[in-house]
Amino acid sequence: MKTWEELFDFSGSVAILTGGAMGIGEAIARRLAAQGASVVVADIDESKGDMVVRELAELGKGKPLFVRTDVRDVSQAERLVKTAVQECGHLDILINNAGIYPIAPAMSVTPELWNRVLEVNLRGPFFLAQAAARKMKGQGSGGSIVNIASIDALHPTGRLAAYDASKGGLRMLTRSLALELSPLNIRVNAIAPGSIATPGAAAASAGASPAETTRMLESFTSRTPLRRVGEPDDIACAALFLASRAASYITGVTLVVDGGYLLS
Numbered sequence: 361m362k363t364w365e366e367l368f369d370f371s372g373s374v375a376i377l378t379g380g381a382m383g384i385g386e387a388i389a390r391r392l393a394a395q396g397a398s399v400v401v402a403d404i405d406e407s408k409g410d411m412v413v414r415e416l417a418e419l420g421k422g423k424p425l426f427v428r429t430d431v432r433d434v435s436q437a438e439r440l441v442k443t444a445v446q447e448c449g450h451l452d453i454l455i456n457n458a459g460i461y462p463i464a465p466a467m468s469v470t471p472e473l474w475n476r477v478l479e480v481n482l483r484g485p486f487f488l489a490q491a492a493a494r495k496m497k498g499q500g501s502g503g504s505i506v507n508i509a510s511i512d513a514l515h516p517t518g519r520l521a522a523y524d525a526s527k528g529g530l531r532m533l534t535r536s537l538a539l540e541l542s543p544l545n546i547r548v549n550a551i552a553p554g555s556i557a558t559p560g561a562a563a564a565s566a567g568a569s570p571a572e573t574t575r576m577l578e579s580f581t582s583r584t585p586l587r588r589v590g591e592p593d594d595i596a597c598a599a600l601f602l603a604s605r606a607a608s609y610i611t612g613v614t615l616v617v618d619g620g621y622l623l624s
């Protein structure tokens with residue numbers, strides 16, 4: 361029987377992580393690297409991505425790498441997988457975390473906004489999972505894919521129609537890929553975070569007055585049984601569990617990490 365330390369030891373593992381330059385992705389990068397993984401951070405924000413990778417390198421574990429990647433572009437996704445394997449030798453884990461959540465009432469959603477949200481949040485994760493799974497299949501040693509969805513995949517919060525559709529689709533895509541890829545021992549799971557304090561979440565409420573922001577936060581925390589907003593590390597811990605050997609018999613699930621928000 362493996363010890364807990366062994367189950368959560370990622371030494372020798374190579375993980376591609378999208379949107380790793382800040383927020384939830386940055387927290388996942390830190391946790392993975394601390395457990396010994398070589399983390400390939402893929403993001404459109406080169407300066408923040410480089411900074412995160414420099415900090416990971418200071419841990420002296422694995423081989424952290426930044427690859428500028430726009431997940432909307434399938435050829436960039438393919439190049440990302442190729443670069444990760446060239447530089448780190450193989451690929452074991454993909455974490456599809458990059459996502460956008462522009463707030464817009466359904467009546468004002470334009471075709472451009474709809475396409476942008478669906479391309480980043482759903483089309484990108486699918487083609488990256490496809491490229492990663494092709495590589496994992498060739499290696500013959502299985503793998504793990506974790507998609508960062510949202511509680512909005514299960515419950516609409518309002519003024520996020522395109523986002524809710526993308527995350528609902530990502531949840532079903534997770535199940536679909538889990539079924540198809542299980543013969544290759546590639547596990548595919550999702551996480552549905554509740555409200556998490558990140559730069560993206562702060563920017564989403566940037567148009568609101570300080571009073572409105574306070575009211576939104578109070579209304580959220582009062583509806584959350586654990587009475588707090590989530591931290592990026594709350595999601596990072598769940599992502600590491602699903603990617604780890606401790607979850608080797610888990611595939612196709614969406615793990616809700618929301619402080620109990622959906623209970624009420």
Ligand SMILES: NC(=O)c1ccc[n+]([C@@H]2O[C@H](COP(=O)([O-])OP(=O)(O)OC[C@H]3O[C@@H](n4cnc5c(N)ncnc54)[C@H](O)[C@@H]3O)[C@@H](O)[C@H]2O)c1
Pocket residue numbers: 378379380381382383384385402403404405429430431432457458459460461480508509510511552553554555556557558559560561
């Ligand atoms: N923060 C929350 O409350 C919350 C709740 C539920 C789900 N989520 C999901 O968690 C994930 C991360 O959210 P966050 O709050 O940390 O966001 P964030 O905006 O703080 O960070 C997102 C990162 O993704 C990158 N990114 C954006 N578009 C990209 C693209 N086309 N290609 C590559 N990288 C791109 C950004 O540069 C940034 O580094 C998203 O999928 C989001 O939908 C967040």
